[in-house]
Every structure is written in structure tokens, then in C-alpha cells.
Amino acid sequence: MTKERLEYDIILVGGSPSNLTMAHRLLELAKDKGTKLSIAIVEKSENFGGHIVSGAVVTKSIFDKAYPNHVADNMPVEAVCDRSYLSIMSPTKKWDLPNAITRAAAPDFCKEGYYILTLSLVVQWMAQTLIEKAKTIPNVILDVFPGFPAVEALYNDSGDTVIGVRVARTGDDADDNVYAKLVCFGDKGFVSKDIIKKFKLETNPQLWSVGVKETWKLPENTEHLETLLGVKAVNGKNPLEGKVWHTLGYPTLDGTLGGGFIYGLSHRRVTIGLVISLDSKNPNIHPQKQLQEYKKHPFLQELIKGGELLHYGAAVLPEGGYESLPKAFQVNGAILLGDALGLLDMKSLAGVDKAIESGYIAAGVALDAIATGDTSATKLSKYQSKLLESPFMDKLKANRYFRQAFSENPDLLEKYIPMIVDGIEKAAPTIKQSNAMGSNPQAMLAAGFGAMTIGLSTPIKAIMAALRTNALLNDAKSVNLKVNYKAGYTHIDPDFGLVNANQAATDANYAKPTIYSREDAVFYAQTKYNYHPEHIDEFSANTCLRCIKTYEARGLDVPCVSDCTAEVHRLDISDMGKVHAMSLENCVQCRTCELICPEQNLRVNAAFAGSGPDFRGL
Ligand SMILES: Cc1cc2nc3c(=O)[nH]c(=O)nc-3n(C[C@H](O)[C@H](O)[C@H](O)COP(=O)(O)OP(=O)(O)OC[C@H]3O[C@@H](n4cnc5c(N)ncnc54)[C@H](O)[C@@H]3O)c2cc1C
Numbered sequence: 019m020t021k022e023r024l025e026y027d028i029i030l031v032g033g034s035p036s037n038l039t040m041a042h043r044l045l046e047l048a049k050d051k052g053t054k055l056s057i058a059i060v061e062k063s064e065n066f067g068g069h070i071v072s073g074a075v076v077t078k079s080i081f082d083k084a085y086p087n088h089v090a091d092n093m094p095v096e097a098v099c100d101r102s103y104l105s106i107m108s109p110t111k112k113w114d115l116p117n118a119i120t121r122a123a124a125p126d127f128c129k130e131g132y133y134i135l136t137l138s139l140v141v142q143w144m145a146q147t148l149i150e151k152a153k154t155i156p157n158v159i160l161d162v163f164p165g166f167p168a169v170e171a172l173y174n175d176s177g178d179t180v181i182g183v184r185v186a187r188t189g190d191d192a193d194d195n196v197y198a199k200l201v202c203f204g205d206k207g208f209v210s211k212d213i214i215k216k217f218k219l220e221t222n223p224q225l226w227s228v229g230v231k232e233t234w235k236l237p238e239n240t241e242h243l244e245t246l247l248g249v250k251a252v253n254g255k256n257p258l259e260g261k262v263w264h265t266l267g268y269p270t271l272d273g274t275l276g277g278g279f280i281y282g283l284s285h286r287r288v289t290i291g292l293v294i295s296l297d298s299k300n301p302n303i304h305p306q307k308q309l310q311e312y313k314k315h316p317f318l319q320e321l322i323k324g325g326e327l328l329h330y331g332a333a334v335l336p337e338g339g340y341e342s343l344p345k346a347f348q349v350n351g352a353i354l355l356g357d358a359l360g361l362l363d364m365k366s367l368a369g370v371d372k373a374i375e376s377g378y379i380a381a382g383v384a385l386d387a388i389a390t391g392d393t394s395a396t397k398l399s400k401y402q403s404k405l406l407e408s409p410f411m412d413k414l415k416a417n418r419y420f421r422q423a424f425s426e427n428p429d430l431l432e433k434y435i436p437m438i439v440d441g442i443e444k445a446a447p448t449i450k451q452s453n454a455m456g457s458n459p460q461a462m463l464a465a466g467f468g469a470m471t472i473g474l475s476t477p478i479k480a481i482m483a484a485l486r487t488n489a490l491l492n493d494a495k496s497v498n499l500k501v502n503y504k505a506g507y508t509h510i511d512p513d514f515g516l517v518n519a520n521q522a523a524t525d526a527n528y529a530k531p532t533i534y535s536r537e538d539a540v541f542y543a544q545t546k547y548n549y550h551p552e553h554i555d556e557f558s559a560n561t562c563l564r565c566i567k568t569y570e571a572r573g574l575d576v577p578c579v580s581d582c583t584a585e586v587h588r589l590d591i592s593d594m595g596k597v598h599a600m601s602l603e604n605c606v607q608c609r610t611c612e613l614i615c616p617e618q619n620l621r622v623n624a625a626f627a628g629s630g631p632d633f634r635g636l
């Protein structure tokens with residue numbers, strides 16, 4: 019980019035699934051209609067896909083809609099899920115719910131037929147095919163700027179219209195203002211949170227969780243997996259390929275909402291992750307450490323035995339769902355898409371389909387707005403109504419009270435899940451696949467539900483609580499409720515009693531090297547800072563001093579130090595005692611520290627010059 023005034027019809031902030039889909043669709047529509055159009059995409063990563071962390075198990079139908087030629091065009095698909103499990107983990111045992119129970123009680127976890135994707139590689143493919151497509155459409159100009167982060171939105175003089183973004187290549191005099199008739203934010207909140215604040219769009223505060231994950235290469239000989247899973251490796255497919263587990267329980271047993279995932283990929287790889295909600299009372303969640311605890315489970319140890327760690331990464335997920343959607347999805351001159359809008363449905367762990375759908379729908383509305391010279395919020399409001407009518411949003415609406423079920427009944431996470439886990443630990447015979455090994459589901463169900471009724475004083479109370487929870491979780495239409503979320507950091511309790519949940523419940527027999535310290539894990543995020551790494555603002559050193567005293571007095575880490583996913587925050591000794599400091603060159607730009615800082619004393623900005631991790635392949 020040079021210093022001249024840069025002006026486009028549309029700027030897309032973030033090379034995200036939502037924005038890249040929007041660009042694809044814009045190209046198709048502009049080609050069909052012969053509309054002249056100029057589009058710019060600014061992406062903070064040096065390479066498209068480089069800052070994308072996801073699972074990802076995604077419905078095929080969204081690709082059939084938005085990318086009908088994706089098979090012929092070789093979109094990278096790791097596998098098609100041929101068997102999915104919902105499992106409860108105890109420290110040394112695992113119980114897979116029988117398929118019939120999962121189908122009846124938790125159909126959102128039935129992922130058979132879904133694509134298993136490495137989203138970073140899909141995003142790379144989206145960008146490459148987009149650039150090729152644009153070359154064939156003479157009436158469209160497409161300029162892509164990987165390594166150019168947007169740092170702030172630009173407004174007109176009266177401040178009621180977005181007119182562009184400031185793009186900071188290096189964070190000094192080389193900054194550029196880029197102007198557009200329409201700015202589309204698919205940036206997971208980095209800049210779009212300012213739009214939500216400025217235009218007072220918030221209904222409920224967004225609730226966030228953090229996802230940490232690793233991808234492993236399996237050894238050539240996978241006979242031990244065949245025994246473990248009761249599956250034969252056929253046609254060179256590893257026995258894990260196409261298998262999906264979502265797990266509850268161990269290691270997140272401190273009353274925090276969380277769960278694990280294990281997805282079997284092609285080419286003898288497996289991806290393992292944990293998603294942990296940040297509206298936790300626990301000031302020291304330790305996401306990366308919890309992931310290591312998860313991997314110490316004998317089932318996971320067996321899965322990765324003899325394997326090799328390939329990648330590590332972390333990202334946050336907006337999980338407030340329907341109840342946290344902004345009042346408006348658009349303002350004068352701008353729209354919000356995907357996670358920036360908060361379209362993820364946490365109950366089914368599905369955000370990619372809705373992100374892509376938002377881009378697909380936005381393209382039609384945007385082209386019409388550009389063609390008529392009217393990009394006002396009123397003109398753009400069709401985006402919101404069309405998106406809300408989309409069948410891809412049905413789950414988001416149906417699951418709108420998922421988070422409320424846990425906040426109304428904290429015992430669910432604080433007592434009952436640990437009790438059920440305890441029951442599994444005592445009753446489950448094995449870590450092997452229940453279906454393959456014929457475990458005793460009745461005994462485990464009895465242990466679990468027995469535990470739940472002990473927790474409630476009378477059978478009537480137990481039944482009422484169960485009915486209410488069931489309505490919130492599974493029958494939103496029957497509930498009439500005004501939800502009031504509180505921002506995640508407000509839940510932190512410095513006096514939260516430390517539980518053993520974050521310690522290894524069992525340190526038994528895990529094979530080395532399968533467990534990594536946070537310091538070592540950073541190496542596998544491949545962080546590289548090309549320019550000065552000062553991208554996190556600390557607003558007040560005095561606030562940090564106070565915070566350090568609060569947590570030190572209780573023998574705890576300050577939340578930013580414990581919950582950073584990449585060994586950035588630390589305490590140094592100075593004349594004033596312990597002070598907050600940062601090793602910014604390690605940062606993977608997940609924004610967890612900003613969200614959990616109890617004093618809201620941090621802001622994580624996009625780093626300069628394409629710096630940060632390289633998550634391609636994660
Ligand atoms: C661990 C984990 C597991 C998940 N599993 C699943 C799953 O199994 N299935 C599923 O459907 N969903 C899953 N999700 C959710 C899913 O990944 C997201 O909902 C989806 O990626 C959102 O897409 P998006 O279009 O909003 O863009 P994002 O994926 O949020 O991408 C944002 C892009 O914008 C760029 N960007 C950000 N700020 C700036 C800036 N200021 N300037 C320039 N560029 C910027 C980023 O670098 C990035 O490339 C998971 C998420 C996580 C973290």
C-alpha cells in the first residue's frame with residue numbers, strides 16, 4: 019500500500035470465512051449483472067488462514083450452497099464424519115453415551131455426514147480461488163492485503179457513518195486510511211467491538227470462551243488404535259479418520275462450562291482441543307495447562323502414543339448466541355459478519371456455517387446498496403432480516419437459552435457434572451469405546467442420575483429443576499424469558515477456592531513427550547514478530563499493582579498471567595515490587611487476557627506487519 023488516498027466500493031476487514039464468502043458471492047453477482055465493483059480485503063496475518071483457529075466440524079450443506087463447485091475445485095476436506103460420540107470423561111475413564119441416547123437427548127452432537135475441516139487451510143483455499151476468480155471478471159477490481167491490519171474505524175464529520183478504516187502496516191508513519199462506501203467487519207471483534215460500543219448496539223454483553231487446540235501426527239503403525247477403537251484401518255485410512263468425539267467432564271471440573279473435542283483427520287493426524295467459558299469464578303483457568311491435563315487422560319494418551327505434535331494454537335469464541343446478538347447488524351456504511359456479530363451456536367459448537375451464510379447474504383444486500391448509491395443503515399437492514407430468516411440460524415434461535423440453563427442452575431456445573439464424573443470413574447470399566455467393548459450403560463446412568471437426585475432436597479424439587487433445565491436446553495419456544503448476561507470478567511471471584519481440577523487428577527503413566535509447558539507450546543504456534551511487537555495496550559500500571567496485591571495475598575496468579583494461552587504476561591520485580599510485564603513476541607492474538615482482566619485494563623490490537631502466529635495446518 020502507498021500513501022495516496024485509497025478508495026474502494028467495499029472493504030472487507032479480515033480474511034475470514036464470512037468475508038471471503040462475501041467476496042466470492044460479490045464476484046458472482048457482479049459478473050451476472052455486469053456491475054462495476056472495487057473490493058479490498060485487509061487481513062492481519064501475513065498469509066490468509068495464518069490466524070484462523072477452529073475445530074472444525076461443519077455441515078456440508080453450507081458449502082453446497084456457497085461453493086457449489088467446492089468438490090471439483092478441490093476444497094481441502096480432511097474427512098467426512100462417519101461416527102460421532104458424546105462422551106463423559108472422568109480422570110481415568112470415559113463413557114460414550116449410547117447412540118440412541120445421544121440422538122434423543124443431544125442431537126446437536128450427532129455429526130455423521132459433516133465435513134471435518136482444517137479451517138485455516140479452507141480459508142487459504144477460499145482466498146486463492148477468489149483471487150483466480152477475480153482475474154476472469156473484468157468489471158471487478160479485487161485488491162488483497164495480507165499483513166495489513168485494520169486498527170480503527172474511520173467516521174464522517176458528524177460521526178454517524180463509517181467511511182473506512184485506518185490500516186497500520188507498521189504502526190508508525192506508514193499508516194494508511196482506506197475509504198469505502200461499505201466496510202464489512204469479519205474480524206472477530208478486534209475493531210468491530212468499537213462499532214458496537216459507539217452505536218450502542220449491545221443487547222447483552224457478549225459471552226466469550228477460549229479454545230485451545232493441538233494437531234498431532236500419528237505413528238505409522240496404528241494397530242494400537244485399531245484395538246482401542248475396535249475399527250480396522252482400511253484402504254490406507256487411519257482408524258481415527260472420520261471419527262468425532264465431544265467430551266464433557268474431565269478436566270474442566272471447577273464449575274466452569276467447558277468441553278473437549280477430538281477429530282480424526284486424514285494423513286494420520288488427529289486434532290485435540292478444549293473450549294472453556296470465560297465467565298468463570300475461577301481467576302486461574304489455565305487453558306493451555308488444562309489442555310495438557312486433558313491429554314493425560316489414558317484414552318488420549320493411547321490416541322497420541324508414538325505421535326508427534328505438529329501445531330498448537332488458541333482463539334476465542336463468542337458464545338452468548340442469540341441473546342447477545344447486537345440490536346442492529348448494520349450501521350450507516352458498515353455491516354458485521356460471523357463471529358464479529360456473534361453468530362456461533364455454542365450448544366452445537368457451530369459457527370462456520372453461520373459465518374459463511376452471513377457473507378453469502380451480505381453480498382446480495384451490499385451489491386444492491388452500492389448500485390443504488392445508498393449504504394445507509396436503513397438500506398442495509400435487509401441484511402439483518404434476511405439473515406435472521408435463514409434456516410442456518412434455526413439452531414441459534416432454538417438454543418438461545420443454552421447459557422441461561424447453566425446460569426440459572428449453577429449446581430449443574432458445580433455439583434452434578436462432578437458427581438456424574440465420579441460415578442463414571444467408579445462404574446465405567448474401561449477407556450475403550452463403549453460400543454466396541456460392551457460397557458455397562460445402565461450402571462453409569464444410575465450412578466449419574468442417582469448423584470443428581472442426592473444433590474436436591476426433595477424428589478419434587480429434582481423433577482421441577484429437571485423440567486426447567488430441559489425446557490431451557492431443548493424447548494426454547496416454551497420459555498418466555500428476559501436474559502441478562504453479565505460480562506465474563508465480572509464473574510471472577512478472587513476468593514474462589516482453588517480446586518484440584520486444574521491439577522493432574524492422575525499423573526499416571528503418561529508417555530513423554532506428549533505434555534508441553536506453555537513456554538514450549540508457543541514454539542508450535544510458530545509466532546514471528548516482523549516488526550515491533552507493541553500491540554497490547556496496558557492502560558494503567560497502578561491498576562495492575564493493585565490487582566497483583568489482591569491475588570498475591572491469596573496465593574494466586576493474576577488472571578492475565580495464568581490464563582494467557584501463550585506465555586506473554588509475567589510479573590517482574592522492580593523498585594515498586596512486582597510489576598506487570600509482557601513478552602509480546604509470544605502472543606498468538608487470542609484476546610483472552612483482554613476479556614478476563616478483572617479491571618478491564620488491557621486492549622489487544624491486531625499486530626503490525628503480518629506478525630503473530632502461523633496457524634496454517636492447525
Ligand atoms: C477451538 C475452536 C473450535 C471450533 N470448532 C468449530 C467447529 O467444530 N465447527 C464450527 O462450525 N465452528 C467452530 N468454531 C467456531 C468457528 O471457527 C468460528 O465461528 C468461525 O471461524 C467464524 O468465522 P468468521 O468469518 O467470523 O471469521 P474468523 O474465523 O473469526 O476470522 C477472522 C479473521 O479476521 C482477521 N482479523 C481480525 N482482526 C483483524 C483486523 N483488525 N484487521 C485485519 N484482519 C483481522 C483474522 O486474522 C482472521 O483471519 C470453533 C472455534 C474455535 C476457536
Ligand code: SF4
Binds near residue numbers: 561
Ligand atoms: S493486566 Fe489486568 S489481570 Fe493483569 S495484572 Fe493488570 S489488572 Fe491484573
Ligand code: SF4
Binds near residue numbers: 582583586622
Ligand atoms: S497476551 Fe493475550 S492475546 Fe496474547 S496470547 Fe496471551 S492471552 Fe492471548
